[in-house]
Amino acid sequence: MIEKILAAHSDQDQLKPGDIVNARVDMVLGNDITTPVAVEEFNKIGVDKVFDKDRIAIVPDHFAPNKDIKAAEQVNMIRKFAKKHDITNFFEVGQMGIEHVILPEKGLTLPGEIIIGADSHTCTYGALGALGTGVGSTDMAAAMAAGKAWFKVPPTIKFVYKGELKPHVSGKDLILYTIGKIGVDGALYKAMEFTGEAIDNLSMEGRMTMSNMAIEAGGKAGLIAADEKTEEYLKGRTQRDYTVRNADPDAEYEQVIEIDVSQIEPQIAFPSLPENTKGLDEIDEKIEIQQSVIGSCTNGRIEDLRVAAEILKGQQVNKNVRCLVFPGSQAVYKQAMNEGLFDIFIDAGAAVSTPTCGPCLGGHMGILAEGERAISTTNRNFVGRMGSPGSEVYLASPAIAAASAVKGYIAGPEEVK
Amino acid sequence: MKLKGKVFKYGDNVDTDVIIPARYLNSSDPANLAAHCMEDIDKDFADEVSQGDIIVGGKNFGSGSSREHAPLAIKYAGVSCVVAESFARIFYRNSINIGLPILESPEAVQAAESGDQLEVDIDKGEIKNLRTGKTYQAAPFPPFMQEIIKDGGLIEHVKKELV
Numbered sequence: 001m002i003e004k005i006l007a008a009h010s011d012q013d014q015l016k017p018g019d020i021v022n023a024r025v026d027m028v029l030g031n032d033i034t035t036p037v038a039v040e041e042f043n044k045i046g047v048d049k050v051f052d053k054d055r056i057a058i059v060p061d062h063f064a065p066n067k068d069i070k071a072a073e074q075v076n077m078i079r080k081f082a083k084k085h086d087i088t089n090f091f092e093v094g095q096m097g098i099e100h101v102i103l104p105e106k107g108l109t110l111p112g113e114i115i116i117g118a119d120s121h122t123c124t125y126g127a128l129g130a131l132g133t134g135v136g137s138t139d140m141a142a143a144m145a146a147g148k149a150w151f152k153v154p155p156t157i158k159f160v161y162k163g164e165l166k167p168h169v170s171g172k173d174l175i176l177y178t179i180g181k182i183g184v185d186g187a188l189y190k191a192m193e194f195t196g197e198a199i200d201n202l203s204m205e206g207r208m209t210m211s212n213m214a215i216e217a218g219g220k221a222g223l224i225a226a227d228e229k230t231e232e233y234l235k236g237r238t239q240r241d242y243t244v245r246n247a248d249p250d251a252e253y254e255q256v257i258e259i260d261v262s263q264i265e266p267q268i269a270f271p272s273l274p275e276n277t278k279g280l281d282e283i284d285e286k287i288e289i290q291q292s293v294i295g296s297c298t299n300g301r302i303e304d305l306r307v308a309a310e311i312l313k314g315q316q317v318n319k320n321v322r323c324l325v326f327p328g329s330q331a332v333y334k335q336a337m338n339e340g341l342f343d344i345f346i347d348a349g350a351a352v353s354t355p356t357c358g359p360c361l362g363g364h365m366g367i368l369a370e371g372e373r374a375i376s377t378t379n380r381n382f383v384g385r386m387g388s389p390g391s392e393v394y395l396a397s398p399a400i401a402a403a404s405a406v407k408g409y410i411a412g413p414e415e416v417k
Numbered sequence: 418m419k420l421k422g423k424v425f426k427y428g429d430n431v432d433t434d435v436i437i438p439a440r441y442l443n444s445s446d447p448a449n450l451a452a453h454c455m456e457d458i459d460k461d462f463a464d465e466v467s468q469g470d471i472i473v474g475g476k477n478f479g480s481g482s483s484r485e486h487a488p489l490a491i492k493y494a495g496v497s498c499v500v501a502e503s504f505a506r507i508f509y510r511n512s513i514n515i516g517l518p519i520l521e522s523p524e525a526v527q528a529a530e531s532g533d534q535l536e537v538d539i540d541k542g543e544i545k546n547l548r549t550g551k552t553y554q555a556a557p558f559p560p561f562m563q564e565i566i567k568d569g570g571l572i573e574h575v576k577k578e579l580v
Contacts, residue, residue, distance in 0.1 A: 020561045033442045037485055040445075044572050046580045063443060070443035120483040120507055136485035136511035142575045150561065184430055185477035189506055218477060220506055273430060361439040361482070380481060382434040384457040389438075 001223050001247040002191040005131045006153055008245060009114050017155040017254070025055070026130075026240070027108055028143045029117030031099055031357075032060035032071065034136070035078045038118055041141035042081075050085045051147035057089040057108060058082050059099040062357045067364035097329025097355040100124040100212060100297035104204075105331055107237030111226035112245035116140070116149050121297050121379065123219065126192075126211035127204065128234075129226030129244060134215060154220045155254035156191040157182075161198035163262035168413050170307070171206030172299060172377065172397035174198065175213040176267035178259065180277030188218035190254065193247065198261040199224060204233045205303035212298045213379050216274040266412055268375075269395035272383045280400065280412045287394070288320070291374035292405035293386075294398050295326025295353075296360045299377035302332050302339075304398040309341040311402040311413050312348040318408030323350035324359060324366045350405065362387045375404045418539040420497040420518070422469040425455075425462060426531040429475035433487040433508065436479065442486055450490035466494050471537065473529045474501035479508025488512045498537055500544060500555070502526050513562055514571040520544060525553035 007015045009023040030038050035058050042050075050056055058078055063071035082090035091102060100121050103109045111129035115122060118140040125132030135149065143149045161174060179186070192214045199207065207224050214222025225246040265279030294300075294308045305327060317323040325345050327333040333355060336342060345352050359366030360378040368374055368387035374394065376386065381393035394410060403413045435458040437450055455462035472491060478501035479487060488511050491499065498518040512519045518539045525544040529535065534547040542555035558566065568574040 020559060033439075033484060033486075037445050037489075041572050045576050062439075068443060074443060118483055118485075120481065122483075134483040134507050136483055136488075136507060136514060138485060138514035138571050139510065142514075142571050146575055146579060150565075152559070184480060185503065185505075188477060188503060215481075215507075218480065218505060361434075363439055380432075380434070382432045382481060384438055385434050389457040 001193055001225070001245065001251065002131055002156060002221055003153055004245045005112060005114060006151055008112070015153045017153050019153045020150060021153065022148050022150050023114060024147055025116050025143050025149055026113035027055050027057060027115040028140055029057045029099060029103065029115065029119065029122060030140050031062050031119050032064060032075050032078065033062045034118035034140065036074045037137035038140040038144065039078060039081045041138050042144050045141065045145045047145045050144045053086050054088045056087050056144055057103060058087055059091045059096055059102065061096060061098050062361065063363050064096065064356055065093050065354065095330060097332070098297045098300055098357055101300055101328030101332065104128060104208065105237065105329055107234060107239045110234065110238060110240060110242035111230060112243045116143055120215045121212050123214040123222045124208050124212040124297060126214060126222040127207035127224050128230055129224060129246060131221055133220050154189055154191045156193050157187055158193045158195060158253040158256045160256065160258045161194065161196035161261050162258060163198060163260050165198060165261050166264065168266055168399045169264055170397045170399065171202050171209040173264055173267045174261060175210040176269050176274065176277050176395060177264050179213065179217045179274050180267065182217055184216060184273050184275045185218040187214065190219060191221040191223060192217065192219040193223045195225065200227065203303055204229055205301040208301065209298055213274070216379055266397060266400050268400065268410060269381055271381050271392040271394065274379070274381060274395060283410060286409040288373065288409045289375045289404055290321060290372045291366060291368060292321055292323045292401045293326070293359050293366060293374055293376040293378060294324070294401050295328060296357065296378040297328065298379045299398050300326055300328025300332065302335050304377065305332065305336045305341050308398040308402040309344045311399060311416055312350065312406065313344050315348050315406045315416055317349040317405045320408050321405050323405040325350050325352045326358070327355055329355055359386055361385065375401050375410055377401050420469065420537045420539065422471040422497050422535060423467070424471055424473050424529050424531055424533040424535055425466065426473040426529055427458065427475070430477045430480055431458065431474045432481035433479055433484050434481055436487040437484065437490040442484060445486060447493040450486055451493040454490040454494040463494060466496065468495040469497045470495065471535050472496050472499045473526055474499065475526060476502045478504050480505035483507045485511045485515065488515055488517045492517045498539065500525055513565055516570040520555035522553045522555040
């Protein structure tokens with residue numbers, strides 16, 4: 001699938017793993033941390049125009065709304081750049097959201113396309129049948145000027161997910177299980193392709209959660225074939241024509257890994273690597289938590305909030321826990337509000353925030369002190385990720401994060417009744 | 418290009434969050450990045466590193482975030498090159514794009530200890546450990562990447578094409 005997408009963007013008939021191409025990109029993305037460096041590099045090139053003002057997206061979301069003076073200066077700098085070059089897709093606070101939630105929502109990432117982003121979770125767009133991949137600021141700068149980026153065609157590992165999911169098992173659990181199985185470098189320099197009936201049955205939200213975390217296995221992309229669900233999702237959102245480029249029936253893979261999902265329990269990734277996964281049923285101690293984070297580019301979509309609300313309804317967040325809910329975009333925020341989910345969260349004693357990446361990367365809005373522990377629906381549990389190097393992050397699905405918020409220790413939804 | 422420096426050795430999966438924690442990413446000022454480089458895994462690094470020193474890492478070095486601040490922090494700290502068993506792909510391309518020399522050689526990594534002196538010939542991909550006297554051969558860069566390196570990074574490379 002990745003070979004087809006790259007070939008179509010570099011006017012080649014066919015490509016094989018190992019080939020290096022300079023390919024056209026359909027969208028170039030940056031955030032408030034990576035764009036300032038990209039702007040400095042862009043200015044060094046000496047061109048006076050960006051390649052296409054409609055194909056650049058700049059989203060201040062990491063430290064937004066600005067957490068301090070330095071962050072405000074950084075956003076000011078990219079705001080001026082966006083104005084100067086008349087960038088169509090600059091998302092200011094008030095219209096913004098977390099980049100990987102709003103780009104698909106606004107129809108800016110489409111099947112068969114190439115989207116590069118100066119953010120590692122750009123692989124999220126694999127869920128729409130697109131090649132989304134993370135790059136650095138210099139790549140972003142070069143692409144803003146030339147509309148192209150260099151790629152080495154990676155070999156692909158095909159994952160086939162068979163069977164039916166158990167209750168309260170989600171896309172998050174499938175991807176954590178997969179990372180636990182192959183390791184944080186299990187797909188290094190490779191593309192991952194997620195297939196099988198369990199993927200067909202997943203919602204678009206669940207698919208985006210899976211593709212989002214391909215990078216946590218080292219993957220260049222986490223691809224899912226575009227199907228009727230994708231078409232349905234894109235209705236009314238698409239901003240461009242697109243060509244579906246799914247894998248051929250006789251496509252060759254470096255490896256095929258089959259996974260029987262009916263055996264998978266809710267997964268928890270222990271500190272400090274996403275590969276340190278355990279099924280909930282394997283945990284026999286009470287792991288107390290002080291914070292529960294529900295949201296992010298991994299799990300901040302409407303389905304995620306509905307799952308959390310269903311568990312928190314009529315319950316109280318444990319007195320030793322701060323439960324923070326971060327809708328991924330203004331649209332998700334509004335929908336959650338209109339569905340009454342905020343009443344549920346607030347009545348349960350949870351805090352609801354404006355969209356931001358904030359706590360996920362230890363930026364702001366929920367930093368951990370030394371010795372504190374969080375359960376989080378985000379994507380990384382590295383040392384110091386959410387604050388003090390002496391704090392800990394456990395990764396899980398919204399269902400587990402919500403149930404744990406109520407119990408005060410890592411727990412499943414069955415324990416909350 | 419030949420480099421020589423003292424080894425700072427770390428394990429597998431050194432991620433970009435420990436290379437430069439996000440709490441310092443509200444500025445890309447070189448002095449700020451250098452001062453906090455490796456802070457969450459080795460708080461003495463910034464004080465002890467000298468110009469030309471070499472970081473040696475295990476598998477999947479530079480995993481995690483796409484922040485170019487990570488290779489920049491290493492470069493600004495004075496590190497001349499990073500040798501690892503393998504690199505995370507975004508870190509790999511960022512390093513090439515900004516002109517931070519990186520080499521992959523599991524053998525050289527396994528034989529190196531913190532404090533060793535290494536002599537590295539970037540063009541040939543040779544890594545010599547001066548304590549043991551042994552020389553190791555790193556995997557060569559594909560021609561396309563050699564071109565970017567030769568041009569002095571991606572920006573200079575693109576400039577040649579566009580301007």
